[in-house]
Amino acid sequence: MTFKLKSYGFDKAFNDLDKIAKKKIEEGTQNGLERCSNLALATLRATTPVDTGVLRQTEKITITGKRGRFIGTDPDQAPYAYWVEYGHHTRSGGFLPGQFFAERALIQVLPQLARIMGEEINKSVHSS
Numbered sequence: 001m002t003f004k005l006k007s008y009g010f011d012k013a014f015n016d017l018d019k020i021a022k023k024k025i026e027e028g029t030q031n032g033l034e035r036c037s038n039l040a041l042a043t044l045r046a047t048t049p050v051d052t053g054v055l056r057q058t059e060k061i062t063i064t065g066k067r068g069r070f071i072g073t074d075p076d077q078a079p080y081a082y083w084v085e086y087g088h089h090t091r092s093g094g095f096l097p098g099q100f101f102a103e104r105a106l107i108q109v110l111p112q113l114a115r116i117m118g119e120e121i122n123k124s125v126h127s128s
Contacts, residue, residue, distance in 0.1 A: 021125070028124030032117035037061045039112065040071045044105040054078055072102070 041061055048056045058077040062070045073081040087098035 024125045024127075025121055028121030029117070031124060032120035035116050035120060036109075036113050037071060039116070040105065040109045043109050044071060044102060047101040047105045047108070049084065049099050049101060055081055055084065 038061075041059060044059055045056050048059065050056055055073060055078045058074040058081075059072065060074060062072075064070055075081070083096075084099050085102055086100075087096055089095050
């Protein structure tokens with residue numbers, strides 16, 4: 001035997017609450033991505049070796065979609081970034097080891113990303 005209960009408008013209320021929650025979570029996610037991107041860029045700039053300063057100046061955040069962000073060096077302005085990161089052979093036959101500045105920046109930032117995203121989503125959900 002089954003019973004059918006009348007919803008008395010609860011379905012609409014639950015749907016409205018669901019929309020509000022999704023909007024708040026999306027807002028928190030966007031804020032978290034912005035904070036994480038800015039932290040990653042600042043850390044990348046701090047770990048970048050400086051000779052002329054061009055490499056550090058070309059580092060930027062590129063937004064590739066609603067949520068996609070790419071933090072890195074503009075290859076048109078500093079095409080040598082790859083060789084500074086990973087090392088290269090010199091004309092005289094020697095080898096300059098890589099600086100691994102981007103890798104070091106990533107290692108520093110990764111442990112903080114989940115915490116930052118959680119903070120921003122929590123802040124957004126609990127704001128009015």
